[in-house]
Amino acid sequence: MTYLSSNQLKQYRDEGFVSPINIFSKEKAKEIRNEIELIEKEMPEELEKSGRYNAHLISPLLDEVTHNTKILDAVESLIGKDILVCGTTLFIKNPNEKGFVSYHQDAKYIGLEPHNWVTAWVAITDSNEHNGCMRMWSGSHKNNLKEHDQKFNEENLLTRGQTVKNVPTDETTPLILTAGQMSLHHPTIVHGSDLNQSDDRRIGFVIQSYIGTNVKQVIGKNSVQLARGKDNYNFHEKIKRTKSLMNKENIKLKKQENDYLQEIFYKGSLKKGTY
Numbered sequence: 001m002t003y004l005s006s007n008q009l010k011q012y013r014d015e016g017f018v019s020p021i022n023i024f025s026k027e028k029a030k031e032i033r034n035e036i037e038l039i040e041k042e043m044p045e046e047l048e049k050s051g052r053y054n055a056h057l058i059s060p061l062l063d064e065v066t067h068n069t070k071i072l073d074a075v076e077s078l079i080g081k082d083i084l085v086c087g088t089t090l091f092i093k094n095p096n097e098k099g100f101v102s103y104h105q106d107a108k109y110i111g112l113e114p115h116n117w118v119t120a121w122v123a124i125t126d127s128n129e130h131n132g133c134m135r136m137w138s139g140s141h142k143n144n145l146k147e148h149d150q151k152f153n154e155e156n157l158l159t160r161g162q163t164v165k166n167v168p169t170d171e172t173t174p175l176i177l178t179a180g181q182m183s184l185h186h187p188t189i190v191h192g193s194d195l196n197q198s199d200d201r202r203i204g205f206v207i208q209s210y211i212g213t214n215v216k217q218v219i220g221k222n223s224v225q226l227a228r229g230k231d232n233y234n235f236h237e238k239i240k241r242t243k244s245l246m247n248k249e250n251i252k253l254k255k256q257e258n259d260y261l262q263e264i265f266y267k268g269s270l271k272k273g274t275y
């Protein structure tokens with residue numbers, strides 16, 4: 001079954017991304033933002049730095065997004081009908097902070113092989129050039145993995161500050177989304193994002209990533225949830241979906257999963273960043 005149109009499939013093949021895709025209403029996005037902000041208020045450190053990963057394990061509304069049928073339909077068109085979720089990340093840029101994302105390829109340090117996987121970036125707030133939306137180096141996914149410098153800059157929202165050299169930033173495409181829309185991007189596309197210059201937060205909830213059941217974790221360990229279809233390979237441990245907000249057991253599970261992730265992201269690195 002192909003849910004994306006032939007133009008969208010062509011865009012993904014030629015450019016390495018598809019955007020924008022409507023998923024839910026602005027009102028729903030606001031409800032999700034409120035849940036994120038409630039967690040931040042009740043547990044001030046829970047979503048900070050390396051805690052920003054796997055918030056879907058403690059937030060029923062983020063769990064609902066992760067398993068959203070429209071998102072999964074689009075993902076199925078790209079990686080097939082047997083789909084696992086192997087993690088999520090909140091990319092939040094607050095106003096007056098200097099957070100940015102250097103140009104990088106997701107596949108570089110994530111250990112997911114083969115590249116039968118895709119990342120969904122879901123806009124919880126509007127995301128545009130003024131507040132630092134993602135920018136894509138169109139077509140760069142065709143050239144395999146590139147060398148990355150490791151800059152470990154505190155303001156860089158990536159773990160190692162990993163940076164691809166000589167990116168033609170003036171030619172990159174901004175992915176402009178309104179709250180409730182998403183983009184999908186390829187594991188090897190070079191992308192990044194600039195500062196938030198607005199006076200509101202920019203919040204992206206990123207399912208990083210949806211993987212085919214044939215994809216292995218070759219660096220460390222990732223637990224997964226079955227999102228659609230059947231897992232005939234069973235390469236990964238399965239974890240349950242959450243039913244309640246900030247449940248103690250799920251907070252523990254999130255911490256455990258995030259510890260595994262840290263091992264993956266910093267494997268072989270002489271230094272550790274804060275994310």
Ligand SMILES: O=C(O)CCC(=O)C(=O)O
Nearest residue numbers: 091101121134193204206
């Ligand atoms: O949210 C951002 O600005 C960057 C996110 C990103 O790099 C990703 O989703 O792979």
